[in-house]
Amino acid sequence: MPAATARPTDPFGNPISVSDPTSRRLIDDFAHGFLACESTAARLVTEGHDDDAPLFQACAAALQMFAETGDAPAAARPHIARALAGAAGTTPREQRFIAAVAAWVDGDLQRAIQLHQEQANEFPRDLVSVKLGQYHCFNLGDCAGMLRLGLAALPDAADVPQLHGMVAFGYEQCHRLREAEAAARRAIGLLRKEPWAHHALAHVMLTEGRLHEGLAFMEDVSETWTGLNSFMVTHNWWHLALFLIDLGRADEALAVHDTHCWGVAKAYSQDQIGAVSLLARLELAGQDVGDRWTELGGYLAQHTQDQVLPFLDLQYLYGLARAGRPEADALLARIEAFAPHAPEASRHAWQKVCVPAAHGLVAHARGDFPRAAEGLGLALPRMIEIGGSHAQRDLFGQIHIDALVRSGDGRHLAQALDVVQPQRNGQPESRRLARLADRIHAGLGLPPEVH
Template identity: 30%
Template structure:
């Protein structure tokens, strides 16, 4: 390498490298992260082009922590060994990523360190994205929004910032504000998959299913180069809108077969990211009483989790896998997975154990739900369950909502009709256009002998007739 010098990255911040190839790969990596692209491995190329570049190595360490764990420490060590020649910006990013990757990580401190990076380097949208993802996995959308708003003024004309803001807003239940931010992001960059996703999220929450599907299908040609997660998750949203909009099951399964399961055929597919979306969709289908229609697909999917290779990627995955394994009679494997989850939690600090006990509780409940042991599900979750309180498993409101559906069904199947009616009526006030909730309410009314059953049933039929005419 040439004598020590600096070059500016995409944000205009100085990086200690004389390698144009290195800085080009770093900038390319930025684009891949912001667009949820498939080629985030560019950052490994940046480190190869300049093994002494602190920024390239520390960003490579962060990506390796989820994609190539065995290489994480070597990248981090390479970055640390060159800190004496690093720029102030590189040192700030190194501190933030090192904090994030530490086994002794404190959540609030980690967010605070990223806040300091953004205070001095507000155009660094990768540090913002990294912090937002972290906030998501610890269930703190409030902190996520604060971080975005901290740097919004310096990035108003960058579409990505508005998509990031939209997600934090919708996770806080501020759907109207989220829609405005998502549309602002799309005005600046119509192909931003995250802004597209967030607008669909809002439309779906508001039961504007036809509008959501039409919008997303118009956008779908721009997803071809998206990561496995973004590609299948956006199609997952389309499928859920079809399901909630009472389209024929064939349309839902066409999405599953053609865009979610088929993704696994790609050489560059990230299987775990696909499996989370596949599991979440099949669980929703079964809550509609359609287990028989998807049984073969569920068995094929569950067979992937009978080995440990895919376990413990993230909490949501493990919890859904527990259900899939028990529902397909892989009881021993499900017990092994559940015990493994408990063991991993037992190794954490007392503070983190307390935080994640809800995850274990939900996992146990889904274990018994897969066995159709509704009494145990009720006993585990208690009478006041609300999935929104389980954000710490790393799931969006929309992903969590299926557990509320599981809960409603559990209440009815265990004879807790009063609680079931109360919960369904409350939920319908929030999503009046959700026909499935009206169907469940009609069933609960009928089981309790209430005359309102006919009204609720008719309301469901009227809504269903209005969707996808």
């Protein structure tokens, strides 16, 4: 008898129910590219190839959803409908993956996360599912969920460098910095070009105030940031720029913005919010950014109707207000109207965090610092609920401190000192924090620190 033909597998050894060779190649590109943060992941939808294979269609639906725009679900629905129509003929692993993507398209992120966790427990080498589940947890501020997913896969997939990077970021977001650094270094030891591990280690070093070391590390590995998707390459350069800002080298950070952070994929949401965040931080550090808000505002204006993630909307809103565009008021009104009707998983974040923060951010951008301090002060204790990383959400804390300092109120200055001085004590290398602390001390009639 002839030997049975082995079923094809994805790059991580998971059997797939896809017969067409081109489709299998594109699924491989998607799986590997998604984990490696490489642009090859998008080939599945950019090469013009089509296939009714349910797994192929589920991957296409996921790629549409990564646009993070209000019309992304409409673009994804035809793909996920085709996937669901043929799902009964696929493996149990593929069926659960398809169901998880369908839940995402339907806006049920809690259901999607549950399915991804089940997948990690039963099929731990389905690393696309693990990373997708981490993405959803990240957007809901569920740091423990991120780590659980990565750890569930680790015993069976320790040979995959990217998984160690995923675990590293989960540890870092749970404030377990020693384990985060060890996992990141394990990933880089297996594969020097592991940008997600670079990113996780940059988080650790920034949090611990290891600014010179962090800058040197990111500069050293930056030569490997080739062939990446626009988010990963711009985001790692964004992290490098944060080290420069804290070291008092804001002019160099502005050059990084111009050269590496803005202009890679200007129409993409993540590139836009990276630019908003970096320009805002540069201004808070005293750097003149010229007319850069004007161009950026033109791209942000397309998002007034999105309401996909509160984390995104807040940064679109601040950028629009800093650009002086009327769409800022339209977006603020949309946020207020949408919040009570947001999906259940994120409704409290929209109502209790996003709405007061939105008012505070618009007030700051327009120079109403007491109102900015009030709105952001209400939101900050629960800011984790809007998603994003510690480093990304720190923008809102920095704007709040700036509002406190510039409000001209002694009570507000005392609040600012209570936040900034502990940060300053823990980050002695930071020239930004040193200058900010000196400014607060002067406002309170206190002598400057002895440096």
